[in-house]
Amino acid sequence: MLIKQLSIFLENKKGRFTDVAKILGEAGINMTAFTVSENSDFGILRLIVSDPEKAMQVLKDYQYAVSSTDVVCVQCPNKPGALATVMSLITQAGVFVEYMYAFSSGEKALVIIRPDNLEKTVAVLSENKVELLAASELFAL
Amino acid sequence: MIWNETMECMKRDEMNKLQGIRLKKTVEKVYYNCEPYRKRMQEAGVTPDDIQSIDDIVKLPFTSKKDLRDYYPFELLSVPMSEIVRLQASSGTTGKPIVVGYTRKDLAIWNEVGARCFTAFGLGKQDVVQVSYGYGLFTGGLGAHGAVETIGGAVLPMSSGNTEKQIMLMHDFGSVGLACTPSYALFLADALKDSGLPREEFKLKTGAFGAEPWTEAMRKELEEKLGIKAYDIYGLTEIIGPGVGHECQYQNGTHLCEDHFYPEIVNPETGEPVPHGEMGELVFSTITKEGMPLLRFRTRDLTSLNYETCECGRTSVRMGRILGRCDDMLIIRGVNVFPSQVESVICEMPELEPHYFIVVDRINNLDTFEVQVEVKEEFYSDEMSKLLDLRKRIVHRLQSVIGLSPDVKLVEPRSIERSQGKAKRVNDKRKLN
Numbered sequence: 426m427l428i429k430q431l432s433i434f435l436e437n438k439k440g441r442f443t444d445v446a447k448i449l450g451e452a453g454i455n456m457t458a459f460t461v462s463e464n465s466d467f468g469i470l471r472l473i474v475s476d477p478e479k480a481m482q483v484l485k486d487y488q489y490a491v492s493s494t495d496v497v498c499v500q501c502p503n504k505p506g507a508l509a510t511v512m513s514l515i516t517q518a519g520v521f522v523e524y525m526y527a528f529s530s531g532e533k534a535l536v537i538i539r540p541d542n543l544e545k546t547v548a549v550l551s552e553n554k555v556e557l558l559a560a561s562e563l564f565a566l
Numbered sequence: 567m568i569w570n571e572t573m574e575c576m577k578r579d580e581m582n583k584l585q586g587i588r589l590k591k592t593v594e595k596v597y598y599n600c601e602p603y604r605k606r607m608q609e610a611g612v613t614p615d616d617i618q619s620i621d622d623i624v625k626l627p628f629t630s631k632k633d634l635r636d637y638y639p640f641e642l643l644s645v646p647m648s649e650i651v652r653l654q655a656s657s658g659t660t661g662k663p664i665v666v667g668y669t670r671k672d673l674a675i676w677n678e679v680g681a682r683c684f685t686a687f688g689l690g691k692q693d694v695v696q697v698s699y700g701y702g703l704f705t706g707g708l709g710a711h712g713a714v715e716t717i718g719g720a721v722l723p724m725s726s727g728n729t730e731k732q733i734m735l736m737h738d739f740g741s742v743g744l745a746c747t748p749s750y751a752l753f754l755a756d757a758l759k760d761s762g763l764p765r766e767e768f769k770l771k772t773g774a775f776g777a778e779p780w781t782e783a784m785r786k787e788l789e790e791k792l793g794i795k796a797y798d799i800y801g802l803t804e805i806i807g808p809g810v811g812h813e814c815q816y817q818n819g820t821h822l823c824e825d826h827f828y829p830e831i832v833n834p835e836t837g838e839p840v841p842h843g844e845m846g847e848l849v850f851s852t853i854t855k856e857g858m859p860l861l862r863f864r865t866r867d868l869t870s871l872n873y874e875t876c877e878c879g880r881t882s883v884r885m886g887r888i889l890g891r892c893d894d895m896l897i898i899r900g901v902n903v904f905p906s907q908v909e910s911v912i913c914e915m916p917e918l919e920p921h922y923f924i925v926v927d928r929i930n931n932l933d934t935f936e937v938q939v940e941v942k943e944e945f946y947s948d949e950m951s952k953l954l955d956l957r958k959r960i961v962h963r964l965q966s967v968i969g970l971s972p973d974v975k976l977v978e979p980r981s982i983e984r985s986q987g988k989a990k991r992v993n994d995k996r997k998l999n
Contacts, residue, residue, distance in 0.1 A: 432948030
């Protein structure tokens with residue numbers, strides 16, 4: 426149920442993201458989702474990729490500061506109120522969300538969540554029949 | 567171990583007597599053989615007869631770095647060129663270099679004081695010592711080279727650069743000592759780690775680091791990363807090169823070879839001697855050199871002197887850490903800032919690599935002060951708040967040490983240039999305007 430997300434520290438400089446995309450492309454690694462969190466001089470690029478171990482190694486070889494974090498991916502219907510239902514469950518369980526990002530396509534919406542308590546999140550969502558995607562399912566999209 | 571117990575452990579009153587005799591000889595020599603010195607002394611109304619003891623030294627005029635440039639290249643020599651057997655020059659960051667001529671006896675003195683240093687570091691004739699200071703005009707390489715040969719050690723004359731080979735030979739030849747700049751030592755430490763060779767296959771145990779100021783925190787970093795004892799070896803091209811002073815096994819101050827180089831501390835503004843133990847500008851007089859003796863040379867280094875006998879048994883005066891050069895001092899928004907202060911903060915924070923870069927600029931008539939730092943790989947977080955919090959702590963620490971709040975910029979791993987010689991750590995863009 427847990428998905429390995431890579432986080433890369435990048436300076437806010439022209440072409441830094443292009444470099445990462447190129448390196449991964451050349452290594453034959455596909456990106457499924459990403460988000461950037463930034464301030465005026467640096468950013469953190471968070472990535473879900475087809476082969477996290479290989480991506481991590483390749484990026485380390487290029488001397489990037491890269492780390493791996495476990496996240497969960499929730500699948501819910503792409504309609505008004507669906508996300509609110511899921512989020513209420515997490516909040517009521519006393520779990521704090523450090524960050525999240527989402528994308529939707531057709532009838533489905535996918536939300537990647539980094540909670541402060543993974544175990545509890547997985548438990549409460551599973552109990553309430555919220556669909557959690559495994560890494561393989563996510564990459565198969 | 568002590569190389570020259572007679573000199574290094576001499577009673578203070580005897581040392582002062584010896585210094586007086588040597589100073590008098592040197593003053594006579596320069597007065598009668600060196601035109602600029604004779605003129606300078608005549609202007610000050612001093613003759614060699616006025617110098618009867620070491621305390622009379624305060625009557626003599628100062629020599630500055632500017633004098634060495636003005637009398638470039640050979641006017642300050644006190645012997646004919648036929649007596650000179652070696653020329654060395656400083657790396658001269660601006661304009662002409664500073665040239666120093668050595669007689670055969672001067673080289674012997676250099677080897678003698680250098681031998682005291684490497685002996686104090688615990689090295690001896692059984693040891694391979696890798697000299698990774700640059701060889702050439704810079705005094706570091708050849709100075710350390712002569713010193714190691716004098717104690718009978720096996721010199722490995724690597725010079726600086728060619729890092730992979732440095733690591734390979736350090737490993738294959740079993741270097742016990744490493745002599746280089748502390749910033750290059752850090753560079754080698756990273757390279758050693760990257761080489762993947764197990765540390766236990768190296769025999770390295772001692773570092774002789776100098777040619778640039780470094781801090782206690784940087785020592786800790788070097789000792790941990792390289793698994794060695796790191797000692798300060800002090801020197802200035804103008805005076806002789808590395809060997810003017812050295813630490814002992816107690817690492818509690820730099821013993822100066824004061825039977826050859828007489829130190830004083832003066833107020834950098836007024837030139838007046840400061841009371842014993844107080845901080846000020848270090849001034850050296852060479853009292854045995856023949857080729858280019860210097861009287862009361864203003865080093866621009868800021869430090870203090872300690873005359874207490876050391877636990878190691880040496881009575882020689884000990885110099886505190888160099889807190890910076892008067893010349894390195896940046897005046898930012900009216901506050902005096904020394905790069906060494908920034909370094910001490912960076913090195914004491916476990917999350918940071920011991921590398922930094924300072925950028926000073928003036929934008930809209932206001933000084934900007936940026937400090938770039940690298941976070942250690944294991945401390946890069948994927949949470950913005952943690953990185954921002956770290957940055958805040960760095961700003962806070964720097965502010966409390968310097969009294970000025972810098973913009974701290976976290977940069978990517980290995981993006982700050984690693985120096986292979988003297989580190990360039992400051993870019994003051996204000997000078998370009």
